[in-house]
Amino acid sequence: MPTYCVFCNIVAGREPANIVYEDDEIIVIQNILRWVPVMLLAMTKAHTTQSELWAHHIGKIGPIAAEIGRQLCPGGFRLLSNFGYDAMQSQEHGHLHILGGTFLGHYVG
Numbered sequence: 411m412p413t414y415c416v417f418c419n420i421v422a423g424r425e426p427a428n429i430v431y432e433d434d435e436i437i438v439i440q441n442i443l444r445w446v447p448v449m450l451l452a453m454t455k456a457h458t459t460q461s462e463l464w465a466h467h468i469g470k471i472g473p474i475a476a477e478i479g480r481q482l483c484p485g486g487f488r489l490l491s492n493f494g495y496d497a498m499q500s501q502e503h504g505h506l507h508i509l510g511g512t513f514l515g516h517y518v519g
Contacts, residue, residue: 417503421455431478436471438478438508447511448482450475453503460493463504475506483510 419425421437430450431438441449452475454467463471472489479487487510492499 415457415501415503417451417453417501417505418457431474433474435467436474438474441507446509446514448479448487448509450478450482450508451505452478452508453505458504459502460491460499460504463506464491467504471506475508479508479510482508486510486514488514 416425420427420439428440429437430440431452435455436452437455438450438452441451443449452471454463454471458467475489479489487508490507490509491505492507
């Protein structure tokens, strides 16, 4: 684990967060960024990289994220992960974005 990880601190209760879902392994929190009406982060409680998340935990975290997306965004939602600096990954702790609550694109027909 890195010296400081905001997500690990949220899991440990040392940092505040609006928790949307939590079980023994997974936590889903509201993102402090609010670019769209629904902007959540789903992650393992244990510190993992993005690659580890997708290799070992997506079978658990994916269905949870999809169900939360369906509940909060009945018109549609996105599940998204950023891998590395060029993709705008800002936190080392692996996480999955749940985005929705508005139209998320521009139709070009």
